[in-house]
Amino acid sequence: MEILRNIWRRKLRSTLTISGIVIGVLALTTMGALSENFNALLDGGVKYFSSSIQVGPPDGQSASLLPLSKIDEIKQVPGVAAAFPSYGFAAKPGAVTTVSFGVPDEIIAGDPAENDWGQLKLSTAQGNYLSGSAGEVLLGDTISKEFKKKVGDSIDLPVKPADAKPDFVNHTFRVVGILNVTRTAPDSFAYINIADGQMLLKDSLPVAIRSQIDTSQITESIDVYGQRGSSISQLDSIANRINAQVSGVKATKPSVIVDSFKSGGAIFTAITTAAALLALIIGGLSVVNTMFMAVAERIREIGLKKAVGATTVNILREFLIEATLIGAIGGLLGYGLGALITIVANATTPPGQSTLFLITVRLTVLAIGFAIALGAVAGILPAFRAARLDPVTALRNE
Amino acid sequence: MANVRLEDLRKHYKRGGEVIRALDGVTLDIDKGEFVAVVGRSGSGKTTMLDLVGLLLRPTSGRLLIDDVDTTTLTDRDRAHMRSEKVGFVFQEYNLLPTMNVVENVMLPLRYAKTKVGGRERALELLERVDLTDRIKHRPSELSGGQQQRVAIARSMINRPSLILLDEPTGAVDTETAEQLVALLKRLNKEDQVTIVVVTHDLDIAAQTSRNIRLKDGKVLADERVGAASVA
Numbered sequence: 001m002e003i004l005r006n007i008w009r010r011k012l013r014s015t016l017t018i019s020g021i022v023i024g025v026l027a028l029t030t031m032g033a034l035s036e037n038f039n040a041l042l043d044g045g046v047k048y049f050s051s052s053i054q055v056g057p058p059d060g061q062s063a064s065l066l067p068l069s070k071i072d073e074i075k076q077v078p079g080v081a082a083a084f085p086s087y088g089f090a091a092k093p094g095a096v097t098t099v100s101f102g103v104p105d106e107i108i109a110g111d112p113a114e115n116d117w118g119q120l121k122l123s124t125a126q127g128n129y130l131s132g133s134a135g136e137v138l139l140g141d142t143i144s145k146e147f148k149k150k151v152g153d154s155i156d157l158p159v160k161p162a163d164a165k166p167d168f169v170n171h172t173f174r175v176v177g178i179l180n181v182t183r184t185a186p187d188s189f190a191y192i193n194i195a196d197g198q199m200l201l202k203d204s205l206p207v208a209i210r211s212q213i214d215t216s217q218i219t220e221s222i223d224v225y226g227q228r229g230s231s232i233s234q235l236d237s238i239a240n241r242i243n244a245q246v247s248g249v250k251a252t253k254p255s256v257i258v259d260s261f262k263s264g265g266a267i268f269t270a271i272t273t274a275a276a277l278l279a280l281i282i283g284g285l286s287v288v289n290t291m292f293m294a295v296a297e298r299i300r301e302i303g304l305k306k307a308v309g310a311t312t313v314n315i316l317r318e319f320l321i322e323a324t325l326i327g328a329i330g331g332l333l334g335y336g337l338g339a340l341i342t343i344v345a346n347a348t349t350p351p352g353q354s355t356l357f358l359i360t361v362r363l364t365v366l367a368i369g370f371a372i373a374l375g376a377v378a379g380i381l382p383a384f385r386a387a388r389l390d391p392v393t394a395l396r397n398e
Numbered sequence: 399m400a401n402v403r404l405e406d407l408r409k410h411y412k413r414g415g416e417v418i419r420a421l422d423g424v425t426l427d428i429d430k431g432e433f434v435a436v437v438g439r440s441g442s443g444k445t446t447m448l449d450l451v452g453l454l455l456r457p458t459s460g461r462l463l464i465d466d467v468d469t470t471t472l473t474d475r476d477r478a479h480m481r482s483e484k485v486g487f488v489f490q491e492y493n494l495l496p497t498m499n500v501v502e503n504v505m506l507p508l509r510y511a512k513t514k515v516g517g518r519e520r521a522l523e524l525l526e527r528v529d530l531t532d533r534i535k536h537r538p539s540e541l542s543g544g545q546q547q548r549v550a551i552a553r554s555m556i557n558r559p560s561l562i563l564l565d566e567p568t569g570a571v572d573t574e575t576a577e578q579l580v581a582l583l584k585r586l587n588k589e590d591q592v593t594i595v596v597v598t599h600d601l602d603i604a605a606q607t608s609r610n611i612r613l614k615d616g617k618v619l620a621d622e623r624v625g626a627a628s629v630a
Contacts, residue, residue, distance in 0.1 A: 005497040304493040307454060308553070309482025309510035311475050391454045395489065 003322045006294065007329075013290055014326070020286040021330025021371055022337065024279025029338025029367045031275040033357035035268040037183070040358055041103070042265045044120055044184020049257040050232050051119040053239045055083075055222040058250045064220045065213075066249060071222055073246045079238040081227045084114040085219035087197035089204065091143065091190055094161040103185040103354070105143050107157055109197020110223070117225040122186055127151035127177030130193055137173035142187040144178045145351040151175055157190060158200070169203045171196070183358065224251065232258060276370060283330065283371070284378045291323050291382035302386050303394025312387045319383035320376060327375015331368045338367070401560055401593045402428040402451055407460035409446050409616075420446040422616035423460070428609075430560065431591040433584065435604035435624075438613035444597045445565060447613065451595065452485050452563045453477045465560060482511045486554025486592075490566040492546040494538040494553075501525065501534040504552045511557050524552035528582060544575035551582060555592070562586075564596040568603060580606050 007014045055074065057064055071083045091105035112130045115122050122129075130136050137157065139149055149155050156170045173196070179186060192200075198215040205213060224242065226235050235254045242251035295302070302315055342357035349355045409421040421443045428434055436444045449455040450462060453469055462469045464484055469477060486507075494503045504521040525531055528548040538546055547567060554562050564583070568576035580603050587594050596607065604610050605624060612620040 002495075002497060002502075009497055300491075300493060301495055304487075304489075304495070305506070305510070306478065307452065307481065307487045307493075308507040309478055309557075311478040311510070313475075314478075314510055392449050395454075395493070 003318065003325055006298075006322060007326060010294075010297075013293065017286045017290040017326060018330040018333065021279070021283035021327060021374065022334040024275075024283040025331050025334025025367050025371045026338040026341075027275045028272070028279050028370065029335050029359075029363065030341055030357070032272050032363045032367060033338070033342045033359050035272045036360045036363050037356055037358035038268045039265050040183040041185070041354075042261045044182055044186070045261045046258050047120040048118055048185070049261070050254050051225065051230075051235075052117070053224040053226075053235055053242065053251050053254055054257065055224055055242060055249050055251045056220075058248060066219050066222065068217050068219050070246060070249055071219070074222060074224055074242055074249070077238065077241050077245050079226050079230075079234070079241065080224055082114075082117055082225040084111045084117075084223045085194060085197075085221075086110045086114075086223050087194070087201055087220045089158060089197075089200050091157060091188075092159045092161070094163070103188045105146070105159075105188045105190070106185075107190045107192060107197075107200065109192045109194055109200070111194060114223060117228070118223075120182070120184070120186070122182070123180045124177040125180045127175070129177060130191060131176070132193055134193065134195055135171070135173055136176045136193060136196075138177045138179060138191040139175055140179050140187040140189045140191075141181045142354055143190055144175075146353075148351070149175050149178075151177060155190075157192075171199065187354070222249070279370070280374060283327075284374050287323055287326055287375055287378035288381065290326065291319065291379050292385070294322070295319065295382050295386045298386075299389060299394045299397040302389050303391045303397065306389075306391035307395060315389075316383045316387035319386045320379045323379020323383065324372055324376040327371045327373070327378070328368075330375070331371020334371065335364065335367045339364075401430040401432070401465060402595075403461075403463040404447075404451070405461040405463070407447075407450060407462055408458045409443075409450060409455060410458045419616045421450065421457075424613075424616075424618055425460075426611065426618060426621060428593060428595065430593055431587070432609055433587045433594045433607045434596070434609045434611060435607040436595060436597045436611045436613060437599070437601070437604050438619070442613040443616040444613055446616070448563050448565055448595065448597050451561075452487060453481050478510070479512060482507060483513075483557060484559050484561055486557070486559040486562040488547070488550045488554050488562065488564040488567050490569040492538070492543075492550045492570075494546055494549055496538055499535050499537055500530060500541070500549050503538065503549055504556055506553060507556050520556060521552070524555055525549075527586070528552045542575075543571045544578060547571060547575075547579055548582065551579070551586070555586065555590070558590075559592065561593045561595065564594065564598075566598055567596060568598070568600060576600070576603065 057066055068085060071085060074080055074083045087109035089107040091107050130138050137155060147155055153175045154172050155175060156172050158170050160168055160170055173192065181187060201218065201220065202210060202215040226238050232255050239251040239253045242249065305315060339359055342359055346355040346357055404424050404426050407421055407424045411418040411420060424447065436447060438444050446455065450457055457470060464480065469480060472480065495506065501518065501521050504524060505518065508517060525534055528551055530545060530548055533541060533545060568579055571579065583594055584606065586592060598604055608624055610622045610624055611618060
C-alpha cells in the first residue's frame with residue numbers, strides 16, 4: 001500500500017511516466033498483434049510447403065498445364081509416397097487486388113485424400129468434407145462470411161464480375177461444409193472436387209484451343225509428398241530426383257519456398273523489435289528519471305527507515321518494487337488499450353476481409369513481461385542510490 | 399549493569415587538510431533505565447555521540463558495547479538489526495512518513511524487525527499511552543508538532559528497545575508542549591525501565607533527567623547525577 005501511495009503522491013509525474021510506458025506497450029501490442037497475424041499467415045504457408053513438393057511446368061512454359069500421366073511417373077521416383085493433382089482459379093476474376101495482409105479468394109480443386117498428408121490439417125466447423133460428388137464446395141471461414149453462405153446454400157463460382165462479358169461462364173455449387181478458422185490461406189479458399197476443377201480449367205482455356213484439350217487428362221500442378229515425417233532436406237532431395245528423372249516438369253525444393261516465407265516474416269519481426277526498442281528507450285528513461293526524483297525527494301525518509309532498522313537490501317527492494325510496479329501498471333494499461341484497439345479493429349473488419357490483428361499468449365506475456373522488466377531494470381540505479389545513502393546525512397538532509 | 403558502554407570512543411573527520419575531532423576519546427557507562435541528558439554547545443560532539451550510540455555512524459576508534467555486544471565489529475546488516483531491536487530514535491523534526499497515517503507510522507519499525515512483537519495491538523497500546531487514540535487514522539500533516547512528536551515517541555518504542563535516543567526532541571515545539579513531552583518521557587522511562595538518552599540545548603529539560611553529561615570539543619567535560627528523575 002505504501003508503495004502505491006508513494007507512486008500516487010506525485011500524481012502528475014507518475015501519470016506522465018506511466019503514460020510513457022502505456023504508449024510504448026500499446027505500440028508493442030498493436031504492432032506485435034499485426035506481426036503475429038502476419039506470422040500466422042506465413043506459418044500456414046510454411047506448414048503447407050514444408051511438407052510437400054510443388055511440381056509445375058518447366059521454366060519457359062507459358063501455360064500451367066501438365067499431363068496427369070506425370071503423376072504416375074513421379075510416383076516411381078524413390079522417396080515419393082503420394083502425389084495429387086491440384087488446380088487453382090481466382091474466385092473473383094477481374095477483381096482489383098490492393099495491398100492486403102490476406103490471401104485473395106481462390107477456388108482450389110484437389111483430392112480430399114491429400115488432407116491426410118500435409119502438416120496443415122483442415123477440419124470442418126459445419127457440415128462435411130467433400131464426398132467426391134460433382135457440384136460440391138467446401139468454404140473457408142473468411143470466404144463463407146464474405147458471401148454469407150452456410151451449409152446447404154448454393155454459390156456461383158467463379159463469381160461473375162459486374163462488367164463480365166456475355167460469354168462468361170460459372171457454375172452453381174452446393175455448400176457442403178465450412179472449414180474451421182486456420183488464420184492462413186485456406187480461410188479464403190473454396191475447395192471443389194477434381195472433376196469440377198477440370199471443368200473450370202476447360203472454361204478458362206482460350207476458345208481456340210478449348211476443344212482440342214482433354215482437361216480430364218490435365219492438371220495445373222502436382223503436390224508431391226514423401227514418407228510421413230520427412231524433413232525438408234529429405235524433400236529437397238526428392239525434388240532434385242524428380243527434376244533429374246521426370247522430364248517436362250519442374251519440382252521446386254520446399255526449402256526455397258519456406259525460406260521465402262520466413263524472410264517475409266523477418267521484416268515484421270524487425271518492426272515489432274523496433275517498437276519494443278522504442279518502448280524501452282522512452283519508457284525506461286522516464287522511469288529512471290521518475291525514480292531518481294523520488295529518491296531525491298525522500299532522502300530523509302530513507303534515513304529514517306535506516307534509523308529504525310532498514311537494511312541496504314530493504315531499501316533497495318522497496319525502490320525496485322516501486323519502479324517495477326510503475327512498469328507493471330503501465331504495461332497492463334498499455335496492453336489493455338492495445339488489445340482493445342485490436343479487438344475493435346478486428347470486430348469492425350468487413351465480412352470477407354482478413355482481420356489484421358492476432359493477440360496471442362506469447363504476445364501477451366511479451367508485452368506485459370517486457371513492461372515489468374523495463375520498470376525493474378530502470379529502477380536499479382535509483383534504488384542503488386537510495387540504498388547506499390548514509391543514514392546520518394540522509395536524516396539531516398534539508 | 400551497563401546498557402551502553404563507550405570505551406575511548408573517537409570519531410574524527412578530515413575536512414581539507416584538517417582533522418575534526420567530533421568525539422575524542424569518550425569513556426562512560428550508561429546503565430539500564432537511566433534518563434540521561436547530553437548537553438553542550440553546538441559542535442561539542444553531542445549529535446555525533448548520539449549517532450555513534452545509535453549505530454548510525456562507525457567510530458574511528460574505540461569500542462561501543464550495547465547490552466554487552468561489541469557493536470564495532472558488527473556488519474552493516476547486523477548493526478541495522480541491532481538498531482531495529484535495541485534502539486529507538488526520536489528526532490527534532492519528527493520524521494514521520496507523510497503517506498502513512500499515525501498507526502502506520504508507529505508500526506513502521508516492525509517492517510524491518512526480525513521478531514514483530516505485538517504488531518497493531520502494540521501500536522494501539524502505545525498510542526493510548528501517548529494519548530493519541532483519537533488520532534490513529536490521521537496523517538502527520540493533520541497533527542500539531544507536539545502530537546507528531548508523541549507519534550515519533552510511540553514509534554521509537556514499538557520494538558520494545560532497551561535504549562531510546564532523542565535528538566533535540568523539544569526543539570520544534572513551544573515550552574508548554576515541551577514540558578508535556580518531557581513528562582511523557584519520564585513516565586515511559588519509569589514504567590518501562592527503558593534507558594533514555596536525550597541530546598538537548600535546553601537546560602530545563604536536562605534538569606529533569608537523572609544524569610547530565612556535558613561535552614566540549616568532543617570530550618566529556620562533566621558527568622553529573624541530577625537526582626530529580628533518577629530511577630536507576
